[in-house]
Amino acid sequence: MKSFKTFSTVLEEDNAKEIIEYFEETTGSYGFLKRCTLHILRNCPETSRNELNKLLQERFSVTARTANSAIHEAEEIISSALALIPLNIEKLETRIEGKIKLIEKKKKEIAEIHTSRKTNTKRLGKLKLHIYNIHNSINRIRQKIENLERQLNEKKPNICMGTKKLARNDIKAFKKHRNSQINYIGRACEKQGNMNFQMQYVKKGNFFAMKVRRDFGKWKENRSSERFAYGKCHFKYGGKQLRDVMRDNVSPVTVSVIRKDGRYYLFVTVAVSYESSAIVTRKEHGVIGIDFNKGFINICETDEKG
Numbered sequence: 300m301k302s303f304k305t306f307s308t309v310l311e312e313d314n315a316k317e318i319i320e321y322f323e324e325t326t327g328s329y330g331f332l333k334r335c336t337l338h339i340l341r342n343c344p345e346t347s348r349n350e351l352n353k354l355l356q357e358r359f360s361v362t363a364r365t366a367n368s369a370i371h372e373a374e375e376i377i378s379s380a381l382a383l384i385p386l387n388i389e390k391l392e393t394r395i396e397g398k399i400k401l402i403e404k405k406k407k408e409i410a411e412i413h414t415s416r417k418t419n420t421k422r423l424g425k426l427k428l429h430i431y432n433i434h435n436s437i438n439r440i441r442q443k444i445e446n447l448e449r450q451l452n453e454k455k456p457n458i459c460m461g462t463k464k465l466a467r468n469d470i471k472a473f474k475k476h477r478n479s480q481i482n483y484i485g486r487a488c489e490k491q492g493n494m495n496f497q498m499q500y501v502k503k504g505n506f507f508a509m510k511v512r513r514d515f516g517k518w519k520e521n522r523s524s525e526r527f528a529y530g531k532c533h534f535k536y537g538g539k540q541l542r543d544v545m546r547d548n549v550s551p552v553t554v555s556v557i558r559k560d561g562r563y564y565l566f567v568t569v570a571v572s573y574e575s576s577a578i579v580t581r582k583e584h585g586v587i588g589i590d591f592n593k594g595f596i597n598i599c600e601t602d603e604k605g
Contacts, residue, residue, distance in 0.1 A: 303569070304537075310564065311532070335358075337376060341458075360519050365514045496554040498545065508529070511527060532565055551569070553567070
């Protein structure tokens with residue numbers, strides 16, 4: 300049996316200066332590549348993966364592996380957005396039910412006012428206005444539901460790559476957040492599980508040496524040693540398990556570099572094999588925490604270190 304496990308660490312500037320500089324040079328171009336890929340997949344889903352890969356290579360002057368990473372990521376974004384739509388529809392329908400109950404409550408109050416000996420006209424007017432506003436709110440929610448159902452039927456979800464809140468309030472922060480991640484999708488058949496972002500454990504020094512293939516612009520056809528950016532990193536937790544998996548060279552290695560709050564984070568995802576009899580409920584395999592909060596369930600996964 301196999302499961303996927305992600306290891307993370309912080310890229311220190313002293314050890315990964317070249318890779319951080321390359322990230323800053325390239326993250327905008329990769330973000331644009333990803334958005335164009337997303338646009339094509341949403342509007343021309345009949346385009347084959349091979350045709351799209353060739354199109355992206357020619358337009359952005361990137362390798363097939365970089366184009367494949369953008370395609371894979373865009374497909375995952377669309378798939379995740381479509382999977383969330385039924386949940387969002389359910390939440391909106393629950394809101395409508397709550398508003399209908401509120402209308403019924405206010406109508407009962409109106410009936411009580413009419414049957415009382417002295418009619419409170421001021422309160423009666425407010426209640427009627429409240430009911431009118433609630434009906435308008437219900438109509439707006441139903442329009443949202445219709446819009447979501449149309450997106451689901453057409454398989455064209457509305458997607459904002461940098462959060463709507465930042466887009467409305469701070470366009471500079473929106474663009475920075477939108478272009479804050481580069482993914483390198485690996486394959487088991489490639490050298491060290493990933494041809495564009497290779498990692499190798501160095502026993503003397505207890506660190507991982509990193510070798511990143513530069514892309515975009517002039518680098519696609521370049522065969523000199525300058526086409527690589529180098530660095531090293533150390534995993535505080537899980538380093539032994541990661542190097543054991545990478546030593547066997549049987550797992551795809553997917554790497555993500557993410558900038559957040561002025562720091563650079565490295566996430567490495569690999570496939571970990573288990574014997575079915577070895578899977579038992581103990582803290583060494585990580586735990587799942589469930590938090591029941593105001594009707595919502597938050598689920599998080601952690602390892603034995605927390």
